[in-house]
Amino acid sequence: xxxxxxxxxxxxxxxxxxxxxxxxxxxxxxxxxxxxxxxxxxxxxxxxxxxxxxxxxxxxxxxxxxxxxxxxxxxxxxxxxxxxxxxxxxxxxxxxxxxxxxxxxxxxxxxxxxxxxxxxxxxxxxxxxxxxxxxxxxxxxx
Amino acid sequence: xxxxxxxxxxxxxxxxxxxxxxxxxxxxxxxxxxxxxxxxxxxxxxxxxxxxxxxxxxxxxxxxxxxxxxxxxxxxxxxxxxxxxxxxxxxxxxxxxxxxxxxxxxxxxxxxxxxxxxxxxxxxxxxxxxxxxxxxxxxxxxxxxxxxxxxxxxxxxxxxxxxxxxxxxxxxxxxxxxxxxxxxxxxxxxxxxxxxxxxxxxxxxxxxxxxxxxxxxxxxxxxx
Numbered sequence: 001x002x003x004x005x006x007x008x009x010x011x012x013x014x015x016x017x018x019x020x021x022x023x024x025x026x027x028x029x030x031x032x033x034x035x036x037x038x039x040x041x042x043x044x045x046x047x048x049x050x051x052x053x054x055x056x057x058x059x060x061x062x063x064x065x066x067x068x069x070x071x072x073x074x075x076x077x078x079x080x081x082x083x084x085x086x087x088x089x090x091x092x093x094x095x096x097x098x099x100x101x102x103x104x105x106x107x108x109x110x111x112x113x114x115x116x117x118x119x120x121x122x123x124x125x126x127x128x129x130x131x132x133x134x135x136x137x138x139x140x141x142x
Numbered sequence: 143x144x145x146x147x148x149x150x151x152x153x154x155x156x157x158x159x160x161x162x163x164x165x166x167x168x169x170x171x172x173x174x175x176x177x178x179x180x181x182x183x184x185x186x187x188x189x190x191x192x193x194x195x196x197x198x199x200x201x202x203x204x205x206x207x208x209x210x211x212x213x214x215x216x217x218x219x220x221x222x223x224x225x226x227x228x229x230x231x232x233x234x235x236x237x238x239x240x241x242x243x244x245x246x247x248x249x250x251x252x253x254x255x256x257x258x259x260x261x262x263x264x265x266x267x268x269x270x271x272x273x274x275x276x277x278x279x280x281x282x283x284x285x286x287x288x289x290x291x292x293x294x295x296x297x298x299x300x301x302x303x304x305x306x307x308x309x310x311x312x313x314x315x316x317x318x319x320x321x322x323x324x325x326x327x328x329x330x331x332x333x334x335x336x337x338x339x340x341x342x343x344x345x346x347x348x349x350x351x352x353x354x355x356x357x358x359x360x361x362x363x364x365x366x
């Protein structure tokens with residue numbers, strides 16, 4: 001976990017804005033795919049191993065993201081990004097939203113393999129709520 | 143019936159109900175999509191899917207003016223129509239240009255609907271009923287197409303409305319009334335017959351489309 005945080009910070013510190021943006025976008029896609037995998041399982045087979053694997057991917061990827069928004073990686077960098085300037089204008093709120101995602105994703109990873117589908121579904125929705133809330137405030141509409 | 147009647151029935155009830163429900167549902171789908179009310183958006187999408195598939199079926203099994211074979215004309219007939227039409231003489235159903243406009247409208251709306259069935263939103267939370275069968279990346283691509291072709295659909299709809307306006311206002315040819323009542327005034331000496339349709343075909347179409355739409359709503363999960 002600590003290594004992951006450090007890896008995230010190291011990328012942010014050393015990389016160009018384009019690399020940082022590419023890294024966080026790849027992570028978001030990975031999380032989106034994990035969310036879809038969770039949703040597919042919850043709507044179908046509810047395979048415990050698959051739910052757990054997806055939830056772990058989600059939780060481990062989520063904790064990299066907070067460090068991948070250093071100053072200078074917004075739209076003003078000239079790189080195509082849906083990240084809104086509000087991220088840096090309201091950094092404490094953004095950091096809190098990123099931390100909330102990690103908290104909720106950890107909770108999900110904690111119960112994903114339990115076999116309690118109703119609880120997993122409820123926590124999946126809680127995680128989804130953090131995605132939506134943060135995107136509404138800090139991400140440009142498609 | 144006979145050519146002595148004052149009016150002639152040009153659109154069967156299925157064509158008319160299809161037309162006005164599609165407009166309503168397209169509006170609901172548009173609004174709910176903008177509003178991120180995805181549950182309603184999906185419901186509207188299922189209804190649009192059912193309507194369009196029924197209309198395709200009706201294009202082979204429906205009344206005279208509903209059939210593709212009657213209104214999809216080759217370039218020769220389109221050119222002849224453009225040269226000779228006075229804007230006031232009504233066609234029997236879609237005119238040679240309008241027919242292709244209908245085909246274009248059906249194609250873009252069907253494409254938008256099919257893409258929507260596989261679409262996945264950016265969070266991987268909301269998705270169409272068939273998204274289980276594709277990867278996240280494919281679902282995202284479907285979502286992009288869903289949106290891009292929706293814009294194309296708006297353009298084709300705009301063209302359709304302008305064309306109606308051209309006949310309605312500049313040529314005093316009422317196209318909207320007949321799409322509501324099914325009837326238009328008979329031109330003197332015109333021999334066109336009232337459109338007829340088969341209740342058996344209609345029932346078969348409704349049953350088939352209903353079953354297919356139900357299966358789509360279940361995401362065909364009963365197969366796997």
